[in-house]
Amino acid sequence: MFLWKLSDADMLVKIGLRAALMGVVLAAWSALAVPRAACAGEVSVAVATNFRSVLEGLRPDFERQTGHRLILSAGSTGKLYAQIGLGAPFDVFLSADQDHARKLVDRGLAIPGSRFTYAVGLLTLWTPQSVGWLDENSLSDPALIRLALANPDLAPYGRAATDLIHALGLGxxxxxxxxxxxxxxxAFAFVQSRNAQLGFVALSQVLSLPAEKRGARWDPPVGLYRPIRQDAVLLQAGRDNPAASAFMAFLESEPIQGRLPALGYAP
Amino acid sequence: MMVPEVSALLLTLRLALVTTGVLLILGTPLAWWLATTRSRLRPVFETLVALPLVLPPTVIGFYLLIALNPTTPLGGFWLTLTGETLTFSFTGLVIGSVLYSLPFMVQPLQAAFETSARIPMQLAASLGAAPLDAFFTVAVPASIRGFVTGVVLSFAHTLGEFGVVLMVGGNIPERTRVVSIAIYEQVETLNYQQAHGLSGLLLALSFCVLLFVYVFNRRFPVHVG
Incomplete structure (x- = not known):
């Protein structure tokens, strides 16, 4: 790669012309593309990973009921929180905890009074292999080499998992x-790809799999970890977006809340 | 217990050194073969070597997760041999880094062999030198710039590795938590102070390493002939 050098001035001119032409084409294309997207109602939602598949499942209902388009960006709560603090253009934030949502309100980045608990998450110990059943003794099994969990500094499900590990005295x-x-x-992918034998994941992730792929799991008693109360907030960018308010109302509505227990959340 | 930032830095340097060493051993014969072969398969192998330049690290990371897990022959063999999984281990990171930095070693070496070593080697052979002897006494000194460039770039590129490690590392302190991962975590948790420290250090280190290549290549022109 060090052998290749631009020595020829002609070459530079040619490359410059080509780049300019490309710029014109790109500008024309984006000018055509943008207004069309802006016409339809759109809500851009930053969602904690555990709720992503649930939201994907609810998407057709939302889009049919309201006519708005739902755009999802999934990540760890900590990452999404940091991105919102740096001006990421999301309308709604679905945190996997209460702290991060509350902090956004305190910092003036979310609309005060918009915060509500949309789900209470449940932790489960999971393996995709059909090994009969798992229980707390599976964590002391000498055959266990790798146990996957989410980073407790970034993700509430990781914090819940470390709570549980310490409550069981297995730290x-x-x-x-x-x-x-x-x-x-x-964490889920590490277990599903068999790189870790067991993992602490969200019950909702396991239940989003087809029944024959759910393997074995142990649902630890909820008293052993801090409840994973997950809050939603309307962000400043979504203040005047009707699609964003429609999404908040949709998520809080009775029929949608009634579906969550079957999808892996506490009733 | 070491300061986490120091251990991440030391681990990164160790990973870059080991990777460069492995690449030097594997890359040299491969580059020589590519520089001298008349095989019709040569473009295929050149393409394979260049693939990591264009593939996103997520693709490499994904295939490594699939290929190295304990249910595969390789992953299973490693598990019985060492008692640990290949993914989430230092060895796993070395395998990933070797793949990821392969073109940075092979391409400069191949170019150097083609431009400055092939003809002197033919001369040495016609004078009756044994191939291996001729390689080390003629080809290597004549291609020294290729070696320096390949070594330094492989080292620097491995220092900057992120995506592959994020996917197969598992963020284990002192084993797979390299500097780039530590920085990522600090930024995500809004510890900009620590992120600044590590980022500045990595920036300075990378600058010095690359500056060395450019100065070296200018100072020591190799005369071919």
């Missing part, structure tokens, strides 16, 4: 076996 024995996903989705 010491498991410390060398933990692998951290950047969010609960990556």
């Amino acid at each position: 010491q024995s498991l410390s060398g076996k933990l692998v951290l996903g950047e969010n609960v989705g990556q």
Whole structure:
């Protein structure tokens, strides 16, 4: 790559002309593309990974009922929070906890009074293999080499998992076996791809799989970890967006809330 | 217990050094073969070597997750041999980095062999030198710039690796938590102070490494003939 040098002035001119032409084409294309998108009602939602598949499932209902288009960006709560703080253009934030949503209101980045708890998450210990059943003793099994969880500094499901590990008194024995996903989705992928034998994931993720692929799981008692109360807030960017308010109302509505227990959230 | 930032930095340097060493051993014969072969398959192999330049690291990371997990022959063999999984281990990161930095070693070497070593090697052979002897006494000194460029670029490129490690590393302190991952985590948790420290250090280090290549290539022109 060091052998290739632009020595020829002609070449530079040619490249310049070509780039200019390309610029014109791109500008024309984007001028045509943008107004069309802006006509339809759109709501851009930053969603914590655990709720992503649920929201994908609710998308057809929302789009049919309201006529608005739903755009999802999934990530860890910590990452999305940082991005919103730096001006990411999201209308709604679906946190996996209450703290981050509350902090956005405190910082003036979310609309005061818009915050509500849209779901209470449940943690589960999971393997895609059909091994009969799992229980808390599975965590002390010598055959366990890698246990996946979400990074507790970034993701509430990771924090809940470390709560549980400490409540069970397994902090010491498991410390060398933990692998951290950047969010609960990556933790899930580590287990599903068999790179980790077990993982602490969201119950909603497991239930989003077809029944024959759900493997085995242990749902730990909810008292052993801090409840994963997940809050939604309307962000400043969505203040005057009718699609954003429609989405908030849709999510809070009785029929949608009534569907959540079957999808892996506490009633 | 070491300061996490220091251990991440040391781990990164160790990963870059080991990767460069492995690449030097694997890349040299590969580059020589590519520079000298008349095989019709040569463009295919050149393409394979260049693939990591264009593939997103997520593709490499994804295939590694599939290929190295304990249910595969390689992953299973490693598990019985060492008791640990290949993914989430330092060895796994070395495998990923070797793939990821392969073109940065092979391409400069191949170019150097083609421009400055092939003809002197033919001369040495016609004078009766044994091939391996001729390679080390004629081809290597004549291609020294290719070696320096390949070594330094592989090292620097591995320092900057992020996507592959994010996908197969598992963020384990002192084993897979390299500097780029540590920076990512600091930024995500809004610890800009620590992120600044590590980022500045990596920037300075990368600048020095690349400056060395450019100065070296200017100072020591190799005369071909």
